[in-house]
Amino acid sequence: MYRIVNIINNNVALVKNEKHEELMVTGSGIAFQKRKGDLIIGSKVDKVFRLNTEESKENFLTLLKDVPLDFITVTYDVIDALVVKYEYSVQEYLYVTLTDHIYCSYHAVQKGTYQYSRLPDVSYEYPIEYAMAEEALAIFKTKLLDSFPDDEVGRIALHFINAKGEDVSSPTSKINRTKNILELVKEELKESQIERTKENSNFYDRFMVHLSYFLDYLDRSRDDNTSLLDMESHIKNSYPKAYEIGTRIYEVIATETGVDLYRSERVYIVLHIQRLL
Template identity: 55%
Template sequence: MYRIVQPLNNNAALVKNERGEQSVVMGIGLAFQKKKGDIVNADKIEKIFSLKSSESKDHFLMLLKDIPLDFISVTYQLIDQLSHQYDYPVQDYIYITLTTHIYCAYKAVLDQTYQENRLADMMQAYPVEYQMAKEALSIFRQKILRDFPEDELGRIALHFINAKGNKPAEEALKAETLQMVLASVEKELAANGILRTKENSKFYDRLMIHLTYFIRYSDKEKDSTSSLEDMGATMQIAYPKAYRLGTRIHDLITTELGMCSNEGEKLYIVLHIQRLL
């Protein structure tokens, strides 16, 4: 049995069960004229998305502020489906990064501003991730936009490559250490003319969320691979300013926390900064 915590629209609601576990449920008319505390009609539930933590809930609601619910539901569902199908554990932040990416790509295609990326082909090095990306792209084309470019294969694969993980570190990083490192990152951004504004707040906040996950959950012994290094060389040419700043931020974090260099994370930071620029 689910009780409504917050109606999201007529067809979706944030709910909790008898154990207090929160989820988002979807179905036609499921939340119509419903209010907090009302019981959801089980017969109307078509989809359920489990929110494993308060962070998951906050991130879902954050996405909902500026991304249509159908993009969120399709992306969440395919991540769950593919990670289970391929026994491929992912860190939670992929739900944010991939959903945001797909929505931005969708708008770029419609606005005719979509640009081909200049990323190296990693299909041979990452066959599983590319197969997952192939299936994901097929789903996105069926359910969101038929004209998603083939170029999206590499971008989607990179999301899975970067988010692969087992379990979070046994000991969470202390809050004060996390805030200290993020403050250093903000200072570095400001020194390069990037401040949080009303206009860039969405992209700025998502960069900081990504860095929070990187700092808290990255494997300190994880190192880069040759194919990611090849991709880094390509991105260095394509996005020189973002690459320089992204590298400085990556090195700042890894040096401060005693982590090994992580090329995949560095490339993600570069892409976030390129979007801000």
């Protein structure tokens, strides 16, 4: 039996069990016409999430705003199972970034807009993460979408690599470059009094995901986004602080990569910074 602490929607509730542990439970209609303090019978519950920190609880609730419940439950199950199987420590934000990524990839495949990456083959350098990604993709294909491209293996592996609880970088790899630049960006944000908190964690993590993929696609042939360029002057005047911080980050990336970046990329960065501010 579970006692309701807070009703999220008809199918999700924050509850306490007999040991007074806070849990998130899901199930079809389990909270329908119920109130705080009411009981939920265990047999009605499909899935129980043990959210051990306030951050994990906030992350779960943030995802629920944008992502269907089945994508959240499947991805959480995948991460939990692989962490145990491979004795692999991960940082909390992986639950947000991988769930968000899988949902976005699903939409891209369904709409026919999926673009294949040119990520380096990490199977030799990171055999554990690559094996985890292969298992994860197999589950995603079985439970979410059987037409997920095999290209997703490299992308999923990158999520595990970036979220590992301890440093696994290689000084010669492209992945190492991405990790180093992300650390420099975090330092730049910190100097601007922008740090990751439970209030901004969703926007912060999405920004890191955007930068991670942007850095991986730097060598891909593409065109500048003219519609964003048309907005640049307006954005600069409307969000001067975000534009200043975004320009510094833009210059850090240009310096570290040696790539002549498109101006529209600065606009993307500034918009992310404004959300954080």
